[in-house]
Amino acid sequence: MSNRIVNWFKFASPQTFYPLAGKMIPWFWALTAVFGLVGLYIGFFVAPTDAQQGEGYRIIFIHVPASWLSMFIYLIMAFWAALGLGFNTRLSGMMASALAPTGALMAFLSLWTGALWGKPMWGTWWVWDARLTSELILFFLYLGFIALQSAIDDARRADKAGAVLALVGVANIPIIYFSVKWWNTLHQGASVSLTRSPSMAQTMLWGMLLMALAFWMYSIAVSLTRVRAIILERERHAGWVEELKELKS
Amino acid sequence: MAETSLLSALGAVIRRDLLLAMRRKSDVLTTLFFFVIVVSLFPLGIGPEMAMLRQIAPGVLWVAALLATMLSLNRLFAADHADGTLEQMALSAVPLGVLVTGKVVAHWLLSGLPLALLAPVLGLQFDLAAGSLGVMVVALLIGTPVLSLIGAIGAALTLGVRGGGVLVSLLVLPLYVPVLIFGAGAVEADLGGLGATAHLSLLAAFLALAAFFGPWATTVALRIALE
Numbered sequence: 001m002s003n004r005i006v007n008w009f010k011f012a013s014p015q016t017f018y019p020l021a022g023k024m025i026p027w028f029w030a031l032t033a034v035f036g037l038v039g040l041y042i043g044f045f046v047a048p049t050d051a052q053q054g055e056g057y058r059i060i061f062i063h064v065p066a067s068w069l070s071m072f073i074y075l076i077m078a079f080w081a082a083l084g085l086g087f088n089t090r091l092s093g094m095m096a097s098a099l100a101p102t103g104a105l106m107a108f109l110s111l112w113t114g115a116l117w118g119k120p121m122w123g124t125w126w127v128w129d130a131r132l133t134s135e136l137i138l139f140f141l142y143l144g145f146i147a148l149q150s151a152i153d154d155a156r157r158a159d160k161a162g163a164v165l166a167l168v169g170v171a172n173i174p175i176i177y178f179s180v181k182w183w184n185t186l187h188q189g190a191s192v193s194l195t196r197s198p199s200m201a202q203t204m205l206w207g208m209l210l211m212a213l214a215f216w217m218y219s220i221a222v223s224l225t226r227v228r229a230i231i232l233e234r235e236r237h238a239g240w241v242e243e244l245k246e247l248k249s
Numbered sequence: 250m251a252e253t254s255l256l257s258a259l260g261a262v263i264r265r266d267l268l269l270a271m272r273r274k275s276d277v278l279t280t281l282f283f284f285v286i287v288v289s290l291f292p293l294g295i296g297p298e299m300a301m302l303r304q305i306a307p308g309v310l311w312v313a314a315l316l317a318t319m320l321s322l323n324r325l326f327a328a329d330h331a332d333g334t335l336e337q338m339a340l341s342a343v344p345l346g347v348l349v350t351g352k353v354v355a356h357w358l359l360s361g362l363p364l365a366l367l368a369p370v371l372g373l374q375f376d377l378a379a380g381s382l383g384v385m386v387v388a389l390l391i392g393t394p395v396l397s398l399i400g401a402i403g404a405a406l407t408l409g410v411r412g413g414g415v416l417v418s419l420l421v422l423p424l425y426v427p428v429l430i431f432g433a434g435a436v437e438a439d440l441g442g443l444g445a446t447a448h449l450s451l452l453a454a455f456l457a458l459a460a461f462f463g464p465w466a467t468t469v470a471l472r473i474a475l476e
Contacts, residue, residue: 085469140423147419151410160473161406165420168402168466172424175455179427183434 012089014231015240021224028221032214039210047203056120059113060204065212066109069219070138073103077145078170081163091227093159094234096166097149098227102219104142110135130181137176141169155234258343262351263358269328270359276324277359284317284364288371299376306375307385307436314364314389314432315425318396321360322404322421323414325352326471330408339475346468353394353401353464361393377436384439384449391452392432398456398463399424405470428455 011017043061077099084092114132115125126132145165152158235241270277291309292302329335338348368389369382377385403421407413435448 137423137426140419144420144423147416148406148410151407151412151416153411157473157476161470164402164466164470164473165406168424171462172427175427175458176423179430183430 012091014091014094014235015238017091018228018231018244021228025221025224025228028217028224032217032221035210035214035217039207039214042203042207042210047207056117059117061207061211063110063113063117064208065215066106066113067135068212069215070103070106070110070135073099073106073219074138074141074166074170074173077103078166081166084159085163085167090156090159090234091231093156093163094227094230095223096162097159098223098230099219100142100146100149100162101226102222104139104146106215106219107135107139107142111139130177130183133180134173134177137180138173141173145169255343255347259347259351259354262348263355266352266355267358270355276321277363280317280321280360281363281367283320284313284367285371287313287316289374292374302375303377303440306372306377307433307440309375310368310371310385310389310436311392311429311433314361314368314393315396315422315429317364318360318393318400319418319421319425321356322400322417325356325401325404326408327404327413330474335471336475339472344468345471346464349401349467349471350464353397353467356401357394357397361389361397365389365393377440381436381439384445385436388432388435388445388449388452391449391456392428395428395452395455395459396425398459398467399428401463401467402470405467405474408471408474428452431455 011020039061043058047058049055077096080092080096080099083089084096111132114135118127119125145162148165149158149162152161232241232247241247288309291305295301295305326335329338339345341348365386368385372382372385400417400421403417403424406420407417410416431448431451435445435452438448439445
C-alpha cells in the first residue's frame with residue numbers, strides 16, 4: 001500500500017528468498033562459532049565440578065540444548081506447515097521439509113547423550129521415564145514426516161501431506177506427553193527422579209544458555225542451507241535459477 | 250430435509266462398504282486371524298507361566314489390536330481410489346467429511362468390533378479373570394474407533410504413495426501411543442484392583458477428540474491426494 005509498511009511478503013517467493021538466505025548463512029555460522037566457543041569454554045573450564053555428579057554432568061551442555069531444539073523445531077515446522085496450508089505459499093513447505101532433518105538430528109542427539117549421561121549417573125542406558133519416552137516418540141514423528149515427504153514424488157503434494165501430518169503431530173504431542181507421564185507414574189518404574197533438578201550454579205546456567213544459542217544458530221544456518229538446496233532443486237527450470245552467478249561458472 | 254439426506258448418505262456409505270466387505274470376506278478374516286496368531290505367538294516366545302502371562306496379557310492384546318488395525322488400513326481408501334469412486338465421492342453434493350465418517354464407521358465395524366468381540370477368547374489363553382475380560386472388551390470397544398479414526402488420516406496421506414503400506418505404520422503407530430497406554434492401562438488397573446473408570450474415561454475423551462478432528466483432517470488429506 002504505502003512505502004512505509006514493510007512488505008512482509010517480499011521474501012515469501014523463493015526467487016527473493018534464495019539470495020537473502022545466502023547472505024544470512026555466514027552470519028549464522030559466525031554466531032554459532034562465537035556462542036559455541038564461549039559456551040564450551042564456560043562448560044569445560046569455568047563451570048565448577050558438580051558435587052554429586054562429578055565431571056560427567058558436563059554433557060548437559062550438549063544434552064539440554066539438543067532436547068530444547070528438538071521440541072522447538074517441531075513447533076516451528078508445524079508453524080510453517082500451517083502457513084503453507086493456509087496461504088498456499090511454496091516457500092513454507094520448503095522450510096518445513098528443510099527443518100525436519102535437523103529436528104530429527106536434535107532428537108537423536110538428545111536421546112544419545114541422555115543415554116551416555118544416564119549410564120554413569122543412574123547405572124543404566126535407558127529408563128522408561130516420561131521425558132525419555134516422549135522424546136523417543138517425537139523422534140518417531142520426525143522420521144514419519146521425513147519418510148512421508150520422501151515417498152511422494154510430487155513436491156507440492158509432499159509439502160501439503162507433510163503439513164497435515166505435522167499439524168496432526170503437533171496436536172498430539174501434549175496428549176502423548178501427558179499419557180506417557182501418567183503411564184510412568186502408574187507403573188512406579190525407575191526410582192530416579194528427573195524432575196527434581198538440583199540447584200544449578202550460575203555459570204552452569206550461562207554455559208547451557210550459550211550452548212542453546214549456539215545450537216539454535218547452527219539449526220538456522222543448516223536449515224537455510226538446506227532450503228537453498230531445495231529451492232534450487234524445485235525451481236531448476238525457472239529462468240532466474242539459470243541466471244544465478246554461482247551456477248554459471 | 251438436509252439432515253436426513255446427510256444421514257441417509259452416511260448410512261448408504263456404511264451399507265456399501267459393509268456389502269463390499271461381505272462379498273470379499275477373506276480381507277476381513279485375514280486381519281482377524283492375524284490378530285489371533287500374533288496373540289498366540291507370545292506365550293510360545295515367553296513361556297507358559299500363567300502369572301507372567303496374566304501380567305502381559307493387556308499389553309499383548311492391545312499391541313496386536315494396534316497392528317491388526319494398521320494392517321487393515323490400506324483397504325479403507327485404496328480400492329476406491331484405484332477405481333475412481335473416491336473422486337466421485339469428492340465431487341458429490343454430500344460433504345466429503347460425512348462420507349469419510351461413514352467409511353471410518355464401516356472400517357471399525359469390520360476391524361475394531363470383531364477384535365473387541367474376539368479378545369475375551371484370547372484373554373482366556375492368558376488366564377485373565379472374567380471381570381478383567383469385561384474391562385478389556387469395553388476398553389477395546391472405546392479405543393478401537395480411535396484407532397480407525399487416526400488410521401484414516403494416515404491412510405489418506407499415503408494414498409497412492411510408493412510403499413504406502415509400510416509408510417502408514419511409521420505415521421500412525423506413534424500417534425496410537427496414548428490409546429495403547431490407557432487401553433492396556435484400564436485392564437492393568439482392574440487387575441491391580443484400582444478400578445478402570447479413570448482409564449476408560451480418558452479413552453472416551455480421546456474418542457470424542459478423534460471423532461471431532463479425525464474426519465476433518467482425513468478430508469483435507471484426501472483432497473490433497475486427489476489434486
